[in-house]
Amino acid sequence: MPYKISLIGAGNLGWNLAHAMSRHGQHVQQVISRNRAHAQELALQINASFSDRVEELDPSSDVILLCVKDEVISELASRLNLNRQLLAHCSGSTGMDVLSKSSYRYGVFYPVQTFSKQKLRDSMEVPICVEGSGKEAEDELFTLADSISNKVYRINSSQRLHLHLAAVFANNFSNYLYAIARKIADESHLPFEILKPLIMQTAQNVQDSEPLHVQTGPARRHDQKTIQKQLELLQDKPELKALYELISEMIKNEFPR
């Protein structure tokens, strides 16, 4: 039996989850978004009803998924008054208990991936971490996640906070390093194209190997001459220079001579 689902939020995450669930046999029967046009567009694509008011939540839904920004989860939850329905948010950095006053059964459904509306993802490859207020709630969230992904994990709120922190380093901060690389290339009139295969390969290498085992570069080999030359190139960019020095020190400490 498919779950009947109401999905609140029609941003990148909600968009991808709605499509993934519809494609894999779940019944997303309602899309709710503050932005009525977004709710309508998504609802039409997956043959659901739509609304721009949470007060119009379909009472027949089994599961309500909050696919909204972290900062509004708590306020939104406080406007819901559920009973037997399973309520879950999708945030890596929000505790489960912000939902405890809104329903008897609640939990977290956290997909560890970045999404965009432009390219819908193959959800089977997206790891999903679930946690439930009780065994039954967690089992249901597991079953729902398992229907759209091959990689479902049960993790608790403390683990999830750390996982989200790890994801900030692996995703947000890595992306910013790419932005820095792009700026350095631009300033020397070098096409960013030159660096793209290297960026892909760097990510590829840690799919099969330990990151520290494939660490290379001037800091890894304590090559002070190259480090000094590179710091000179950064001498009128104090923040970048500080970042270069800090990461290089950390890498050197990781590999004592």
Next chain:
Amino acid sequence: MPYKISLIGAGNLGWNLAHAMSRHGQHVQQVISRNRAHAQELALQINASFSDRVEELDPSSDVILLCVKDEVISELASRLNLNRQLLAHCSGSTGMDVLSKSSYRYGVFYPVQTFSKQKLRDSMEVPICVEGSGKEAEDELFTLADSISNKVYRINSSQRLHLHLAAVFANNFSNYLYAIARKIADESHLPFEILKPLIMQTAQNVQDSEPLHVQTGPARRHDQKTIQKQLELLQDKPELKALYELISEMIKNEFPR
């Protein structure tokens, strides 16, 4: 007409270049390495002669490629006494002119990629940057690079230094962020597997989009509450905390409110 090539150095880079050139119709006729066993193993694979002494360099070679560590290029070059032969090193962070006393024709042949002996790369996708001491030398290096890669660029020594710096951010430092993410995951008994698809997707996103356009995360949206929570998780790790604060500040400055 294929170039007759002597390749000095049988590490990851030399190994990949030797195979790529042989496969694409060049004639790598000699492999020289301090490590005689490595020279022999590679030479056998590509049907070349081998030696462990640069003094035994084959005088009939058209091109001599130095695929050795940065710190030994200069010393090695000083032991060569060439004439019409084209001498090139493969280093991103070494000036061209360290070769000026060793030959009348010299230059740089810099592949922008990481290599391993275990997995030989499809060289056509590897960007190669060339620079020559004169137009003729540069044209020859371009022709040679063009025979094994679809992406050949003429860049000067100053550009190359900046490119190498950009590569350190995009490759070495990104890899170290993956290592940090792995450690954080390990400490909470979370499998690193959960983060691998996210790492691939982050690299994939900048293949088609500007890194700054796809920047996400707490710092991007000035979400101080999440930033504070994450800093608390790092309170007994002062270096990591400093790194988190520095990158977060830089990202926030990039996107003023």
